[in-house]
Amino acid sequence: MNQQQPWSAETMAVVAGRPPRRAGAPVSPVVELSSTYVSAEPFGSFDDGVYGRMNNACWRDLEAAVGALEGGAALCFASGMAAGSALFALVEPGSRVVMADACYGAMLSLGQQLAAAGRFSLTLVDVSNTDAVLASLDGADWLFIESPTNPLMQVADLPALTAAAGGLGVRVVVDNTFATPLLQNPLALGAAVVLHSGTKYLAGHSDVVLGLLVTADHELELRLRAHRGLHGGILGPMEAWLALRGLRTLAVRIERQQASAGVLARRLSEHPAVSLVRYPGLPGDPGHGRAKTQMRGFGGMLSIELAGGRAAADALVAGVRLWVPGTSLGGVESLIERRRRIPAEPEAVPENLVRLSVGLEAVADLWADLQQALGSVTQLSTSAG
Structure with missing residues (x-):
């Protein structure tokens, strides 16, 4: 070659x-x-x-x-x-x-x-x-x-x-x-x-x-x-x-993962249980302009912060059925994790932050799973209030 x-x-x-x-x-x-x-x-x-x-x-x-x-x-x-x-x-x-x-x-x-x-x-x-x-x-x-x-x-x-x-x-x-x-x-x-x-x-x-x-x-x-x-x-x-x-399959994986991540980021930003979505692909994200200039895409990773705090974040991770609770990222399966549960995680990371690694599953299924789990989180927050 x-x-x-x-x-x-x-x-x-x-x-x-x-x-x-x-x-x-x-x-x-x-x-x-x-x-x-x-x-x-x-x-x-x-x-x-x-x-x-x-x-x-x-x-x-x-x-x-x-x-x-x-x-x-x-x-x-x-x-x-x-x-x-x-x-x-x-x-x-x-x-x-x-x-x-x-x-x-x-x-x-x-x-x-x-x-x-x-x-x-x-x-x-x-x-x-x-x-x-x-x-x-x-x-x-x-x-x-x-x-x-x-x-x-x-x-x-x-x-x-x-x-x-x-x-x-x-x-x-x-x-x-x-x-x-x-x-x-x-x-x-x-x-x-x-x-x-x-x-x-x-x-x-x-x-x-x-x-x-x-x-x-x-x-x-x-x-x-x-x-x-x-x-x-x-x-x-x-x-x-x-x-x-x-x-060998990196290009097709990235293409699918970042397309799904963009869809999920937009939908999550409109959900009442989510107080913040961190994804440079969103026009309102602080890093959007830089990412658009120096990157060729926005990737398949995003993080969200739950309005109900740490308890809501834990409930979201416990409530999903398709997403896999796990400490890693970038694989074909979608992973979810509250990062501050790890002792070595920097204090700058909020307790209510959940990191999402978007995999290759159908985005409609990924969203439906998040939606049902977030529904339970909303009910939990309402009961606590």
């Missing part, structure tokens, strides 16, 4: 990382189950195939595909947090890190833990407040952000932030899990590294745990590759194969 062919991202998700085209060759990559490889003399490099902790053909196929989608060199890890830990390992001791104050809770917890141990100093900011973020960059070394954020759905002004950070020598990391490379490419907007929890949309079937980092900076790529080999947070070949198989 000619990697320089100007195909669309939707096409690249299908064709990138395929075996060479020749008569009798498999169309799909095979699973290479080997820990050890035949030695070459003289020794070249670990990339040539020496030991399974350093390289594997299944990694290379997955990394080629994700790298093609994001516009850089991709490296896969055993989990999204293994990838996040590798990122924090890039931060030199004594540095200052600026980080989103409402982002994925485990990543924020790790940053706070490392800061408390004296590894670096940490400044937390609201990434939707561009002026506040810009003011925090003076004297910083790294900026770690999500956009849209998990679970508040805040949208950062990525071009403005990366431009200002670049002028100050600040490297920017963007978690692109919610948007996926089909809707947004942070490297093209000036980021140094992109993070994905590949468990979510990229693999897409709730059957594998993995993380990916993508960078166009060769020096950072080498440092991240060395960290992975030395610390051992590697992905198994079967997990890599499953993720690549899932990636």
Whole structure:
């Protein structure tokens, strides 16, 4: 395949990382189950195939595909947090890190833990407040952000932030899990590294745990590759194969999921039991203008806040029958969760916030299920009043 062919991202998700085209060759990559490889003399490099902790053909196929989608060199890890830990390992001791104050809770917890141990100093900011973020960059070394954020759905002004950070020598990391490379490419907007929890949309079937980092900076790529080999947070070949198989349907999944999310967001915004809908696809959402400018769609994630508070949020999750109460997102099944039930969730996340990951079910069925559960929530609030 000619990697320089100007195909669309939707096409690249299908064709990138395929075996060479020749008569009798498999169309799909095979699973290479080997820990050890035949030695070459003289020794070249670990990339040539020496030991399974350093390289594997299944990694290379997955990394080629994700790298093609994001516009850089991709490296896969055993989990999204293994990838996040590798990122924090890039931060030199004594540095200052600026980080989103409402982002994925485990990543924020790790940053706070490392800061408390004296590894670096940490400044937390609201990434939707561009002026506040810009003011925090003076004297910083790294900026770690999500956009849209998990679970508040805040949208950062990525071009403005990366431009200002670049002028100050600040490297920017963007978690692109919610948007996926089909809707947004942070490297093209000036980021140094992109993070994905590949468990979510990229693999897409709730059957594998993995993380990916993508960078166009060769020096950072080498440092991240060395960290992975030395610390051992590697992905198994079967997990890599499953993720690549899932990636092939990313475009059609995203198209269906975000179409349904838009319908549900509009209907939920009109329901009396819902006090706020957080979805950048709504014209009245604070992040709508930015998302419309820097993204190619609004995604399949949304969050709502219940007028009846925490009790109403819990009742909604308990009352659905089709939606699955669960801690993840991006799969073919629709998931629902009150996020503050998790101890590590940032305090900036309201107690009455419910996060919705829209799957591939018929939107009419998803809405009917929410509607009946919200009806019970309304009756509960009326009884309590």
